[in-house]
Amino acid sequence: MTQALIIPGTDNSGKPRQDFANQIAALDDAAFVKEAEHRIWLSAYANNNPRSDYHWQADACYDEAQRREKPELYIRAFNNVSAGAQ
Known part of the structure; x- marks a missing residue:
């Protein structure tokens, strides 16, 4: 697998955002979909909290699916979450 996404900066706890990028890059496709969900x-x-870390993490999941050249992984995760919200 190629190099993980590069995500500069730190999260709201002061941890490097890159740690999350490395974590999701190491997941296989099935585990990645679950994490993205x-x-x-x-x-x-x-x-209601525009500065929540969860927003950039969800965006990073989208970017990771693109990096893998498998955008369907993020779409599947999104659709699974959307179906559960009904």
Whole structure:
């Protein structure tokens, strides 16, 4: 696998955002979809807090799927979360 996304800066706890990028890059596709589902759901849950880490993490999941050249992974995660919200 090629190099993980590069995400500069730190999260709200002071940890490097790059740690999250490395974590999701190391996941296989099935585990990645589950992690993306989790971050998408948390981002939606935190919609009243625009500075929540969950927003950039959900965005990073989208970018990771693009990096893998498998955008369908993020679409699947998004659709799974959306179906559960009904």
